[in-house]
Amino acid sequence: MTTAGQARVALVTGAARGIGRAIALRLAEDGLDVAVNDVEAGEARLHEVADEIAGLGRRSAAVVADVSEPQAVESMVERVVSELGHLDVMVANAGIAHVKPLLEVTSEEFDHLMAINLRGVYLCYTAAARQMIAQGGGGKIIGAASIVGYRPFPLLGHYSASKWAVRGLTQAAAMEWAQHGITVNAYCPGIVGTAMWDYIDEKLAENEGLRKGAAISKYSELIHLGRVSVPEDVSKFVSYLASPDSDYMTGQSVMIDGGIQFS
Ligand SMILES: NC(=O)C1=CN([C@@H]2O[C@H](COP(=O)(O)OP(=O)(O)OC[C@H]3O[C@@H](n4cnc5c(N)ncnc54)[C@H](O)[C@@H]3O)[C@@H](O)[C@H]2O)C=CC1
Numbered sequence: 001m002t003t004a005g006q007a008r009v010a011l012v013t014g015a016a017r018g019i020g021r022a023i024a025l026r027l028a029e030d031g032l033d034v035a036v037n038d039v040e041a042g043e044a045r046l047h048e049v050a051d052e053i054a055g056l057g058r059r060s061a062a063v064v065a066d067v068s069e070p071q072a073v074e075s076m077v078e079r080v081v082s083e084l085g086h087l088d089v090m091v092a093n094a095g096i097a098h099v100k101p102l103l104e105v106t107s108e109e110f111d112h113l114m115a116i117n118l119r120g121v122y123l124c125y126t127a128a129a130r131q132m133i134a135q136g137g138g139g140k141i142i143g144a145a146s147i148v149g150y151r152p153f154p155l156l157g158h159y160s161a162s163k164w165a166v167r168g169l170t171q172a173a174a175m176e177w178a179q180h181g182i183t184v185n186a187y188c189p190g191i192v193g194t195a196m197w198d199y200i201d202e203k204l205a206e207n208e209g210l211r212k213g214a215a216i217s218k219y220s221e222l223i224h225l226g227r228v229s230v231p232e233d234v235s236k237f238v239s240y241l242a243s244p245d246s247d248y249m250t251g252q253s254v255m256i257d258g259g260i261q262f263s
């Protein structure tokens with residue numbers, strides 16, 4: 001639990017690049033101490049992000065862990081608490097995409113994607129909730145869903161299902177943990193120009209016989225505000241979800257997509 005004058009502490013998963021990095025930097029700008037996580041392959045970039053956070057005058061910790069592994073997630077939260085003192089905001093951002101027709105997805109590929117995108121979010125939500133309940137001061141738990149959690153994209157079928165499930169998990173967690181003063185919400189980005197969309201563009205283009213760059217252009221025609229999203233569009237909204245301004249909001253999965261999908 002934070003006491004007066006103490007900075008709140010956030011943990012952002014999948015923060016070596018893309019949306020996670022932007023969220024981590026924004027929360028640091030907001031005055032939080034921010035621990036960042038990614039897998040071993042992203043370790044060098046993860047340390048750079050932790051250094052950027054320190055450059056903003058905030059404390060940080062870089063924790064390498066695979067969010068699909070229960071013991072790794074437990075240890076990650078323990079390390080954040082031991083290095084930064086407590087945990088007030090969890091952003092379960094880490095995720096992977098996989099572009100493939102449903103009829104060709106193997107059960108191993110399906111399980112691998114669900115292990116990261118759904119079990120990983122579940123493990124981060126529950127590890128954070130246990131810590132926040134023990135602290136006794138409430139908290140903010142935030143997850144990465146997507147517009148495809150409302151309306152799937154073809155060739156992203158199992159990915160879309162994983163994000164749909166994050167919405168369900170977010171609603172159930174909000175119901176169970178409201179009594180502890182914990183709010184649980186998710187963000188649903190649209191088309192954000194990150195490494196993930198570089199991969200999606202390349203694979204969709206292959207499947208549809210288009211040149212590289214053509215798939216993202218085609219899907220971008222759906223965006224009413226007329227431009228592809230940048231990670232900071234999302235981090236501004238997560239800043240709100242992590243702040244006391246969102247204290248009366250829980251169980252919501254909110255589109256931040258420039259006007260693609262209307263609920
Ligand atoms: N880029 C987009 O258009 C959209 C992205 N999202 C979601 O937002 C989140 C972030 O996406 P981006 O920044 O675009 O992706 P990205 O691929 O650029 O970054 C994801 C980060 O997560 C890390 N990661 C992957 N598996 C991990 C694991 N098992 N444990 C820990 N870290 C792991 C990666 O190493 C990478 O640094 C994801 O959950 C994604 O599904 C949702 C809607 C749209």
Ligand SMILES: CC(=O)C(C)=O
Pocket residue numbers: 097146147148189190191192196200
């Ligand atoms: C990657 C993703 O979730 C979308 C909607 O593009």
